Amino acid sequence: MATVTAPTVSPILICPEWPVPASVIALVTTRGGGVSKAPFNTFNLALHVNDEPADVLANRAILQEHLEQDLDLQWLQQVHGTEVVQAGRNAGEKRGDAVFIDQPGVAGVVMTADCLPVFFAALDGSSVAVAHAGWRGLADGILERTLETFSVSPAEIICWMGPAIGPCHFEVGVEVRDVFLNACVDDTQRREMLRVAFRLSSESGKFHADLYSLARLRLQQCGVVGIHGGGFCTHCDAERFFSYRREQDTGRMASVIGLKKFS
Ligand SMILES: [Zn+2]
Incomplete structure (x- = not known):
């Protein structure tokens, strides 16, 4: 049976509010609580953005401490694609934009700073995943590919959407x-998408795109019913x-999801 986790939001970590089994551990970091200096202040988890590597490694050690137990973290080299990788124990960085986990003691990480992180959890507690969904990956099917890696049907998977750039700040062109x-x-789907995900901007030929609505529509089309989270704007906050x-x-920021070790 699924249990409802109590909502806990600290200045440093965001714990998703979604009814996942007790075997699932999930959190999203914020920029607070780390050691990096400006402009990476303070909790930057990425090695590829020209921050001091020693500071990033110190932040990764802090992240490891925040997890309730010693989990092997699968890091990714993200390329705005649709590759879903299988998390491994003590595996080096793998190239892909989503990571699937079905082993206790293992967690996957995606890193974002405007793109949408999406958590997935099988309701039977057997497997979880996290995807990095920018507009390109979303359009190309990263969420659909991630759902396909599960051995249970989309109706038996719940999702949570983490902090991404909100429609207030995400202007896109007609292309x-x-x-x-x-x-x-079909046209019904097209009308619904226009209604919820693309509001006309005051600038001609531009639209305020809503990554949360786009992700929700794609997940619903696949048959996911339990979709939680959303409503953040990384640019505003x-x-x-x-x-x-x-x-x-x-x-x-890092979005981390894993399966606890058997106790
Ligand atoms: Zn905003």
Whole structure:
């Protein structure tokens, strides 16, 4: 049976509010609680953004301490693609944009600073995943590919959407909107997408795109019913979040999900 975890939000970590089995451990870091200096202040987890490597490694050690137990973390080299990798024990960084975990004691990590992190958990507690979904990966099917790696059906999987850039700050051109519209299966779907995910901007030819709505629509089309989270804006909330659109030279938050070791 699934148990409901109590909502806990600290200045340093965000614990998702979603009814997952007790075997699942999931958290998202914010920019607070680390040792990196400006413009990566303070909890930057990414080695590829020109932060001091020693500071990043210190932050990764802090992250490890925040997890309730010693988990092997599978890090990714993200490429805005649709590759889903299998998390391994003591495995080096793997190239891909989602990671699937079905071994106790192992967790996967995606890093973001505006793109949307999406957690997945099988309701039977057997497996979890996390995907990095920017608009390109979302359009190309990273969420669908991630769902396909599970041995249970989408109806038996719940999702939680972490901090991403909100529609208030995510302006896109007509070409981005059309990539999504062209992937719709019929006019009903197209109308729904236009209604919820692309609000006209005051600037002509531009739209406020809603990554949360786009992800929700894609997940619902696959048959996922339990979709939680969303509602953040990394650009608006400079206290808590890194935002690439706001700062360019900036750090990355980590979204971590794993399976606890058997006790
Ligand atoms: Zn905003």
